[in-house]
Structures are given as C-alpha cells and as structure tokens.
Amino acid sequence: MSSPLLEFKDVSIVYGSKGRQVKALDSVNLRLDEGERVAFVGESGAGKTTLARCLAGLIRPQSGRILFRGKDINTLSGKALREFRKSVQIVFQDPYDAMNPHQNVREYLSIPLRFLNGMSSKAELDEACSRLLEMVGLPVELLGKLPHQLSGGQKQRVCIARALASDPKFIVADEPSSMLDASASAGVLNLFRELAVTKNMGYAVITHNIAVAAYLCDTIHVMYAGKIVESASTGNLISRPRHPYSHLLLKYAPRTLSRLDLSSSNLDLEGDIEFDPWKVRGCRFRPLCTRAVKECSLEFPTPTRDEDGQVLCYNPIVY
Amino acid sequence: MFMEVERLRVSFPSVAGLLRAVDGVSFGVAEGEVLGLAGESGCGKTTTALSLLRLVRPPGVVEGSIVFDGKDIMELNDEGLREYRWKEVSMVFQGAMSSLNPVKKVGYQLVDTILDHTRLKRQEAIRLAEAALKKVRLPEDVLERFPHQLSGGQKQRVVIAMAIALNPRLIIADEPTTALDVLTQEKILTLLRDIVRSTGSAILFISHDLSVLAKICDRIAVMYMGRILEMGRKEDVLFSPAHPYTKGLIDSNITIDKRGSLVQPVGGSPDLVVGDVRGCRFNPRCAHATPECVASEPPRLEYRGGRSVYCYHPRYVENE
Amino acid sequence: MVENPSRNVLGRLLSSRGGLAGLVMLGFLVVVAVFAGFIAPYSPYAIVAQPYLPPSLAHPFGTDGLGRDVFSQMVYGTRLSLLVGFASALGITALGMLVGLVSGYVGSHVDEALMRIVDVLLVIPSLVFMIFMVAVLGPSFVTVLSVIIGFGWPPMARMVRSQTLSLKTRGFVESSIVSGAPTWYILFRTILPNLVSLVAANGVLAVIYAIVADASLAFLGLGSSGGYSWGTVLNNAEVEGAVYHNGLVWVSVPGVAIAFTGVAITLVARALADASGSSRVLGA
Numbered sequence: 001m002s003s004p005l006l007e008f009k010d011v012s013i014v015y016g017s018k019g020r021q022v023k024a025l026d027s028v029n030l031r032l033d034e035g036e037r038v039a040f041v042g043e044s045g046a047g048k049t050t051l052a053r054c055l056a057g058l059i060r061p062q063s064g065r066i067l068f069r070g071k072d073i074n075t076l077s078g079k080a081l082r083e084f085r086k087s088v089q090i091v092f093q094d095p096y097d098a099m100n101p102h103q104n105v106r107e108y109l110s111i112p113l114r115f116l117n118g119m120s121s122k123a124e125l126d127e128a129c130s131r132l133l134e135m136v137g138l139p140v141e142l143l144g145k146l147p148h149q150l151s152g153g154q155k156q157r158v159c160i161a162r163a164l165a166s167d168p169k170f171i172v173a174d175e176p177s178s179m180l181d182a183s184a185s186a187g188v189l190n191l192f193r194e195l196a197v198t199k200n201m202g203y204a205v206i207t208h209n210i211a212v213a214a215y216l217c218d219t220i221h222v223m224y225a226g227k228i229v230e231s232a233s234t235g236n237l238i239s240r241p242r243h244p245y246s247h248l249l250l251k252y253a254p255r256t257l258s259r260l261d262l263s264s265s266n267l268d269l270e271g272d273i274e275f276d277p278w279k280v281r282g283c284r285f286r287p288l289c290t291r292a293v294k295e296c297s298l299e300f301p302t303p304t305r306d307e308d309g310q311v312l313c314y315n316p317i318v319y
Numbered sequence: 320m321f322m323e324v325e326r327l328r329v330s331f332p333s334v335a336g337l338l339r340a341v342d343g344v345s346f347g348v349a350e351g352e353v354l355g356l357a358g359e360s361g362c363g364k365t366t367t368a369l370s371l372l373r374l375v376r377p378p379g380v381v382e383g384s385i386v387f388d389g390k391d392i393m394e395l396n397d398e399g400l401r402e403y404r405w406k407e408v409s410m411v412f413q414g415a416m417s418s419l420n421p422v423k424k425v426g427y428q429l430v431d432t433i434l435d436h437t438r439l440k441r442q443e444a445i446r447l448a449e450a451a452l453k454k455v456r457l458p459e460d461v462l463e464r465f466p467h468q469l470s471g472g473q474k475q476r477v478v479i480a481m482a483i484a485l486n487p488r489l490i491i492a493d494e495p496t497t498a499l500d501v502l503t504q505e506k507i508l509t510l511l512r513d514i515v516r517s518t519g520s521a522i523l524f525i526s527h528d529l530s531v532l533a534k535i536c537d538r539i540a541v542m543y544m545g546r547i548l549e550m551g552r553k554e555d556v557l558f559s560p561a562h563p564y565t566k567g568l569i570d571s572n573i574t575i576d577k578r579g580s581l582v583q584p585v586g587g588s589p590d591l592v593v594g595d596v597r598g599c600r601f602n603p604r605c606a607h608a609t610p611e612c613v614a615s616e617p618p619r620l621e622y623r624g625g626r627s628v629y630c631y632h633p634r635y636v637e638n639e
Numbered sequence: 640m641v642e643n644p645s646r647n648v649l650g651r652l653l654s655s656r657g658g659l660a661g662l663v664m665l666g667f668l669v670v671v672a673v674f675a676g677f678i679a680p681y682s683p684y685a686i687v688a689q690p691y692l693p694p695s696l697a698h699p700f701g702t703d704g705l706g707r708d709v710f711s712q713m714v715y716g717t718r719l720s721l722l723v724g725f726a727s728a729l730g731i732t733a734l735g736m737l738v739g740l741v742s743g744y745v746g747s748h749v750d751e752a753l754m755r756i757v758d759v760l761l762v763i764p765s766l767v768f769m770i771f772m773v774a775v776l777g778p779s780f781v782t783v784l785s786v787i788i789g790f791g792w793p794p795m796a797r798m799v800r801s802q803t804l805s806l807k808t809r810g811f812v813e814s815s816i817v818s819g820a821p822t823w824y825i826l827f828r829t830i831l832p833n834l835v836s837l838v839a840a841n842g843v844l845a846v847i848y849a850i851v852a853d854a855s856l857a858f859l860g861l862g863s864s865g866g867y868s869w870g871t872v873l874n875n876a877e878v879e880g881a882v883y884h885n886g887l888v889w890v891s892v893p894g895v896a897i898a899f900t901g902v903a904i905t906l907v908a909r910a911l912a913d914a915s916g917s918s919r920v921l922g923a
Contacts, residue, residue, distance in 0.1 A: 098810035
C-alpha cells in the first residue's frame with residue numbers, strides 16, 4: 001500500500017510525577033492505512049483513550065512523532081492543519097459530555113461546517129445540517145433541540161454526525177457504545193459499519209469490549225499497560241490468540257448466552273490482579289501470566305512479526 | 320421466599336404529572352439464591368431496590384406490600400427499621416466505589432458504617448470490619464489506606480465489605496460490576512458467588528448487562544418501564560425468552576460469535592411513565608403488538624418451573 | 640460544573656425570593672440615584688440651615704458642619720457610589736474574565752506570566768497602594784475607577800482561570816477543537832457561556848468591593864474631586880467633628896447605606912449562583 005494515513009513512531013506519553021510515572025503510551029509504533037478498520041482493545045489505564053486523543057491531534061506526545069500522510073501533526077498549522085482535521089475525526093466516549101449544553105443541534109453541527117468546510121450562508125448550513133442528521137438516522141426536527149432534550153443514543157448519533165460533517169477519511173471512535181443502553185448500543189454500532197461502507201471510510205474503535213471490536217473491525221490491536229502486545233486480524237485473534245493477555249480477554253468475552261458455560265468458574269489468574277503494572281520490572285503482564293519464563297522479569301519483550309501480525313511475548317501460545 | 324414484594328408502586332409528583340418509577344412489581348427472593356433484576360437505565364430497578372430498604376424519600380410515594388420474614392416493612396417503626404436495615408438487608412449502591420469519602424481512611428468509613436447501624440462499641444466494630452475485609456479477600460492494611468490509593472476493584476470490594484459486615488440475609492447489589500474491567504469484573508463475581516456459598520445470604524443483583532447476569536444469577540426478572548415483563552430460571556429466560564422485549568435484548572447483545580452477522584437493535588427507546596398509561600408498556604416497540612396490547616394490561620401467565628410472563632403473545636415457550 | 644442551559648437570566652433571578660428581594664432593593668437604590676434631583680430637597684453643597692442640627696422632619700439626617708442637608712448629600716451620593724460601583728464591577732469582570740480565559744486556555748508561558756502578575760497584585764496591600772496612586776495622579780473619577788479596577792480584577796481572573804482549566808478538558812470543548820474552531824470561538828462561544836452564571840455572581844459581588852473601596856478613598860479625602868459619594872459624607876463627618884456634636888445619625892448613615900447595598904448585592908449574587916446549579920461559586 002502507498003503511504004499510510006497515520007503513523008506513530010515511538011510515541012510515548014507519560015503522566016504523573018517522580019515516584020509514580022504512568023506510561024499511558026510506551027514507545028508505540030503503529031501504522032494505519034486508508035480504509036482500514038481497526039480496534040484497540042484493553043482495560044482502562046492501558047492507554048487506549050490517550051491513543052485515541054493522539055490520533056485526533058488533541059495531545060502532544062512527549063517523545064516520538066505522529067505523522068499524517070508523512071508530516072508530523074505537531075508542525076501543522078493553518079490550511080494543512082485544517083486538512084488534517086477534515087480527514088481525521090473523532091467521536092468521544094461520553095455523549096453527555098461531548099455536546100455544549102448551551103448550543104442546540106444545529107449550532108453544534110455548524111461548527112465543523114463553518115470552520116472546516118468554510119460554509120457561511122444560513123441556507124447552506126441548514127441544508128447541510130439536515131443532511132447530516134439524515135445520515136445518522138435522526139429526524140430533522142431535532143435541529144432545534146438542546147442536548148438535555150435528547151436521549152443518550154440520540155446525542156451519540158449527533159456526535160457522529162458532527163464527525164461526518166467534513167467528509168472524513170478516518171474516524172476514531174472512543175468507546176462508542178459504552179455509555180449507551182442496550183437499546184441504543186447496537187443501533188449506533190450498526191450505523192458505524194454502514195457508514196464505513198457508504199462513505200468509504202476507515203475507523204479506529206477504542207474499546208474494552210472485545211466483542212464490540214470483533215463486530216466492527218478487521219484488525220485488532222490488544223493493548224496492555226501502554227504497549228500494543230498483540231496485533232492480528234480479527235479472525236486469527238479470536239481463534240488463535242497468542243499473547244496470554246489476549247487469551248484471557250477472549251476467555252471472559254461476552255458470548256452468545258446459549259453457549260456460555262453457566263456453571264460457576266473461578267478465575268484462574270495467577271496471583272492477585274490488584275497490582276500496579278507500572279512498578280513491575282520486565283514484562284508488565286508477568287504477575288498475571290501463567291506462562292512466564294525467565295526472560296519475562298528482565299525486560300519487556302520486543303515485537304515478533306510475521307504474516308499473522310505481531311506479538312510481544314517471550315512465550316506466546318502456539319497452535 | 321423470605322422476601323415477598325407484592326404490587327409495589329413508587330410514584331413521584333412532577334411538573335408533567337405523576338411519574339410512575341415503579342408500577343406494579345411483584346416478586347420474591349428465596350434464601351441463598353441470586354435473583355437478577357435486568358433492565359435498561361430508567362426502568363425502575365434502582366427505585367425498586369431502594370424501596371426494599373425504605374430509602375425512597377418524599378415526595379416519592381411508595382405503595383404495595385414488602386414482607387420480609389413475615390414482617391411488613393412498610394409498617395416498621397424506627398426501632399424496627401434499625402434492626403432491619405443493614406442487619407437483615409443491606410445494599411451496595413450504584414457507583415458506591417466512587418462515592419467513598421476521599422479524605423477519610425477506608426477503615427474509618429467501614430467502621431463508621433457498622434457503628435451507624437448498631438449500638439456496638441468501637442472495638443467490636445473494628446473486629447467486624449476486619450472480619451468483613453477478610454471475607455472480601457482484602458489485606459488488613461487496606462484499613463489504613465485512602466480511597467485514591469486503591470484500585471477500582473479494591474474499592475468495590477471495600478463497598479461490598481461494608482454491605483456484608485453485619486451478615487445480612489439479603490444483599491442488594493446495584494450494578495456492582497459496571498465500571499470495572501473484564502478481569503476485575505470476573506473477580507468480583509467470583510467473590511459474590513463465594514459469599515453466597517459460604518454465608519447463605521441471598522443477592523438481588525441489578526444490572527443492565529445480560530452477560531454478567533448470566534454468570535451469577537439463579538433466576539432473572541426482566542424490568543421495563545416500571546414493570547416486570549418476565550421472570551424465571553436463568554436458563555429459561557435467557558435460552559428461551561418468552562417476552563418479545565427479552566428476546567430483543569438478548570438479540571441486540573453484542574457477543575463474539577455475532578461478529579459476522581448483523582445484530583438487530585430493539586427499535587425505539589424506553590420512556591418515562593407519567594400519569595395513567597393503559598396497556599402493555601412495550602407495545603409501541605413491539606413487532607407483535609395487537610389492539611388488545613394497547614388497550615389493557617397483559618395478563619400474568621404462569622408456566623412450569625416458576626416462570627411467569629406478562630404478555631398477550633409470549634414467544635418461545637414450550638408446553639405449559 | 641456546567642451551567643443550567645435555561646437562557647433566561649432575569650427569569651431565574653426573579654423566581655427566587657432572595658433574588659427578588661435583592662433586585663427590589665437595588666431597584667430602590669437606582670431610583671434614588673436617577674431621581675436624586677426630585678427626591679433631594681436641596682443641593683448637597685447648599686448651606687440651608689444651622690450646622691450640626693439633629694435629625695428632624697425638615698432634615699431627616701440632620702445638617703453637617705456647614706449647615707448643609709445630610710439627607711440631600713446621601714441622596715446625591717447614591718449616584719456616584721452606584722456609578723463607581725457598577726462601572727468598576729464591569730471593568731473588573733471584563734478584565735478578570737479576559738485574563739482568566741486566556742490564561743487558563745492557552746497555558747504555559749502566558750499563563751505563568753499572567754499568574755505572577757495576579758500573585759503580586761494580591762499580595763500588595765491594595766488600599767495603601769490605591770491611596771498612593773490616587774494621591775500621586777490626583778483624585779478624579781477616572782483615577783478612582785482605574786485604581787479600583789486595577790486592584791480588583793485578580794480574584795476574578797483566578798476564578799475564571801480555574802473554571803477554564805476544568806472546562807478545557809470537557810468533551811464539547813475538544814469537539815470544538817477538532818471541528819477546526821479558532822481560539823476566539825472556543826474562548827467566547829464555547830467556554831464562556833458555561834461560565835456566565837459564575838462570572839455574573841462574582842461580578843455582582845465586585846460591586847460591593849468597589850463601593851467600599853470608593854468610600855474608603857473618599858473618606859480619606861481622595862474621592863473623585865467635586866463629586867459627592869457616601870464616602871464623602873463620611874469624610875465630612877470626620878473632618879467636621881460629627882462625633883463631638885452628637886451627629887451620630889450623620890456618622891452612621893453612610894455605613895448603613897453601604898451595608899444595605901451589600902445585602903442587596905449578596906442576595907442577587909446568591910440567587911444567580913443558585914440558578915447556575917453550582918455549589919462552589921462565590922469565590923472572589
């Protein structure tokens with residue numbers, strides 16, 4: 001494939017002060033091409049949300065570079081920055097937080113239309129807003145409503161509409177359905193799948209729910225403690241997870257209820273999972289790992305790449 | 320059934336009319352069982368739970384009967400309530416782990432909870448607190464820590480310790496695993512199962528997550544807009560749901576094996592019940608609705624195995 | 640803490656009993672100020688009777704050391720006191736808000752520089768410096784106003800900055816950023832509307848600060864030259880030895896007027912703060 005849309009080169013983001021430093025992203029290397037549908041799966045604190053906000057250009061990494069079509073995002077300004085924002089958009093996790101309580105739907109949708117698309121006339125804006133609502137399956141009457149008059153699912157759809165305003169090539173979706181009820185969840189996720197096809201768009205879904213990742217994406221990156229510990233196509237990851245953490249996630253993933261083993265099963269994790277991964281030397285997953293070997297306490301493993309994807313483990317599961 | 324709830328109604332006056340948060344709910348909890356209360360946000364699950372402890376404050380109005388061990392909870396005086404709350408029935412509130420007092424040591428909060436509900440001396444309360452911590456498998460030094468020094472899972476265990484400290488016969492757990500990661504969730508579920516096994520307490524487990532309920536409950540009741548639509552053994556309700564809403568919920572649940580197919584959401588969204596609403600609450604969204612569903616309350620149909628459905632057109636039930 | 644989106648400020652104010660009472664009290668003062676010419680029987684400068692007269696029907700607050708009617712002085716003084724009060728509060732609000740927004744949003748060096756200035760201004764004994772500056776620059780309406788605003792804006796800036804910092808990370812602000820909104824839009828159309836109640840409540844409180852500051856300056860003889868404010872009355876009382884002539888009413892009236900204004904302002908500020916739903920609002 002030609003030059004990638006987005007790239008992370010050794011990106012690190014560290015929070016905290018001396019005593020306890022949390023590496024939300026630890027020398028992450030990543031490549032996203034146009035049209036790709038990838039998921040980043042992991043628990044909270046694994047760095048997923050930080051990754052999402054980096055992709056959207058909201059956070060500056062302390063080290064490493066984030067490239068958009070080969071150019072460092074942080075050096076962009078003016079027209080080039082606008083091009084970036086038009087092409088890469090983000091949908092935030094909390095729809096209740098993502099809308100300005102003082103602006104109605106029309107005003108909210110008009111922001112990208114005005115500043116990214118350069119629209120100015122009222123007629124132009126109105127027409128564009130109506131079209132956007134239609135795209136996400138919402139009635140035009142909602143244009144005059146304030147956020148508190150909308151349901152959670154409706155708010156999330158409005159946020160998706162806002163992201164679509166500039167006809168982006170790529171959307172980053174941070175936990176798109178975790179704040180929504182079952183009624184609204186499936187609908188919003190289906191909307192994503194549909195839009196990707198009709199608008200020829202790629203997306204990166206950030207989620208802690210591997211079932212959602214599998215439902216929406218072709219490639220899955222599993223994150224743990226600031227690192228991408230395994231990358232594989234969805235099919236391969238689901239059937240042959242190689243990293244012990246991926247294996248655990250899949251073991252406890254939501255499955256169709258009739259196939260769920262409903263008898264009580266005790267968690268067979270090594271040790272207590274209440275530990276601080278940032279204080280562990282070597283591989284940060286070691287305290288939980290049933291397959292740890294000598295090398296694991298020395299240094300974090302480097303990636304092993306093959307046609308299946310990549311995995312960061314000294315003793316991956318083989319099939 | 321040591322806890323029997325009959326025709327429970329909780330209403331709140333509002334500008335728009337009388338808001339019926341709980342609108343005629345009847346169920347029972349047996350000793351040592353885990354009864355799940357499933358439903359989306361706003362369906363009345365939490366309000367139902369609060370009424371069991373008489374925690375619904377005015378202007379909320381509670382009607383109906385709640386009978387625990389033969390005692391009518393609605394009739395208890397202050398003394399009776401003090402003996403009942405926390406000692407017989409306790410609760411893990413929704414989001415409790417985020418509501419721990421950030422400036423007080425965890426130990427203090429645990430001991431204070433015990434002291435609030437008993438007339439024990441501080442020393443005895445501390446002993447009970449230590450015992451409770453042991454039951455939730457937290458080390459004793461947690462007593463000396465502040466909430467921000469604990470992880471999400473640890474905080475949740477502290478809150479559970481508060482709820483079991485006085486060995487209640489029924490623990491109400493309101494979304495106890497919702498904000499937690501998958502692995503931590505599993506740990507908490509294992510813990511709760513152990514508590515049921517070792518102490519014989521029953522749990523009323525409230526959650527919107529069917530996968531979680533599937534792992535821990537014996538029976539499940541499905542609530543929608545203030546009413547119970549279906550109730551029965553977990554296997555019956557989840558494998559062969561009788562009510563169209565239950566089936567819709569199960570179908571719209573995203574699971575690993577559904578990745579290649581299209582998951583069908585339940586169209587529309589739930590509403591608040593204001594004033595008097597006739598007929599089945601679910602009919603605006605139901606594909607099988609007929610005129611009688613709109614006109615009047617669906618009947619309660621009972622099946623073998625303690626199963627009941629409130630529906631004119633139940634699906635997927637074999638023989639009665 | 641985000642605002643109650645109901646767009647009717649007056650409506651919110653009027654619906655609370657305290658707010659209503661405060662508005663009525665303020666309204667009374669404004670009426671007195673506007674119609675001073677009709678209400679006051681005499682000019683504040685005119686000598687109309689014997690000096691040091693006790694309160695009577697003709698002179699409800701008595702007369703001062705030169706025989707001027709204190710009541711008229713107070714009535715006319717309302718004008719200047721309120722003018723200085725509201726004008727200063729406006730200036731403090733505008734300047735404090737601007738600095739707070741920019742400082743909180745832009746951060747880094749700009750923020751550091753501005754906050755150092757704030758720190759210095761807060762540490763300086765403001766009254767002393769105000770006296771010094773007015774004495775040096777000569778008392779006039781503009782000088783008094785500038786000095787009061789100059790020392791009054793830091794608390795507002797601090798409060799607005801801290802709110803801005805917290806609002807900066809909210810989803811809707813980030814949404815505006817990724818939607819290409821320029822900085823001015825984010826500051827004034829995204830963040831500011833969510834600060835309005837907070838700013839209004841504290842801005843209203845600034846009025847008392849300004850009136851007291853002005854009264855203090857006037858009491859020390861540094862008030863707007865030729866102007867009559869409540870502080871001027873108090874200054875006269877001191878200079879002309881009111882206490883020795885049993886002019887107790889004369890001495891207390893300015894203080895009572897300021898206190899009355901203070902209560903009115905506080906009631907309104909409270910009502911505004913409550914209306915926004917915030918719990919920790921009243922800072923400055």
